[in-house]
Amino acid sequence: MTKGKEGVSVAQATEELAAGGAAFSAGDVARRAGVTRQAAYAHLSKLVAAGRARREGAGRGTRYTRSWDFHRVYPISGLDESAVWTEVHAELPQLARVPSNVRNVVGYCFTEMLNNAIDHSTGVDAAATIWLTGDALTVEIVDDGIGVFRRIREEWSLPDDLASIAELSKGKRTTFPERHSGEGIFFTSKAVDHFELASGGYRWRVDNTRRDMAVGESTTRRGTLVRFDVDTSVDRSLAAVFAPYTNVDTEFDRSEIVLHLLEAGAAFLSRSEAKRLAAGLDQFRVVTLDFRGVEDVGQGFVDELFRVWSREHPNTRFVPINMNEGVRFMVERGLPGNQSRS
Secondary structure (H helix, E strand, O other): OOOOOOOOOHHHHHHHHHHOOOOEOHHHHHHHHOOOHHHHHHHHHHHHHOOOEEEEOOHHHOEEEEOOOEEEEEEOOOOOHHHHHHHHHHHOHHHHHOOHHHHHHHHHHHHHHHHHHHHHOOOOEEEEEEEEEOOEEEEEEEEOOOOHHHHHHHHHOOOOHHHHHHHHHHOOOOOOOOOOOOOHHHHHHHHOOEEEEEEOOEEEEEEOOOOEEEEEEOOOOOOEEEEEEEEOOOOOOHHHHHHHHEOOOOOEOEEEEEHHHOOOOOEEOOHHHHHHHHOOHHHOOEEEEEOOOOOEEOHHHHHHHHHHHHHHOOOOEEEEEOOOHHHHHHHHHHOOOOOOOO
């Protein structure tokens, strides 16, 4: 996307104008971001349709304001995420009507994602925004740092930002092991109805209402944007979120990998792809491999992953699921006696 003199995207230009408190126009956004008025109008229309902005007037006299219930921009230096959550409670008395177990889930996700901005972003400011309408609660945290996918890519020498998304989806992957377990993004993405992580022109979306994930393009190019929403009328608890991935000692020892996040294509053929998939998975006791959307696997991929790597890491067990007939044939052919299921 073309950027203006300040090098900001349409989304960032909108955020900065809205933070000033005054109403603004599509033309204001277009000039700030260096894009056409039509592109700015299209972005603002999406915000209005999603209930995240208010529109007044018509034609070139149309003005916009953000329709948030809570919005603050904080200097990252010295910021305490728990103090911010306390401030949210004070500013949003309607949170008291949300069941405590659901409120605890939201609080966990909010503080984990804001803490990531504090510890990892290397940015100057972080903005926290909340919309609460009826039972629908949406949280958005935006920082102006290096960008989560770029940071992971550079830290681990990955080929591109898409590989960073794949690593994040595994869990226990962090660029700051002294302070972080790498669990925050993983469990937040499982705890809410919809989760989005965007940076560097890409976004990773998790839809838990459909049990699906997707990777696509994003207008967020600078810094990192995290957004999640929760239906507060649906019962949920942190214990229920953690249970499928922890053992009786509450140790995080299970993970689930959706393979189609790892590569642009629908086939996994080589040993190098298997090695990239398996990186870091020795930290888990059981790893479910979800093959939905994968059309073909090669003998080299199967042999490297299920025989070579598994022999070198006997404490980790792979459980393949959602295989089509061709994939099932290759897995079972390469693993005589190994149990698999569809």
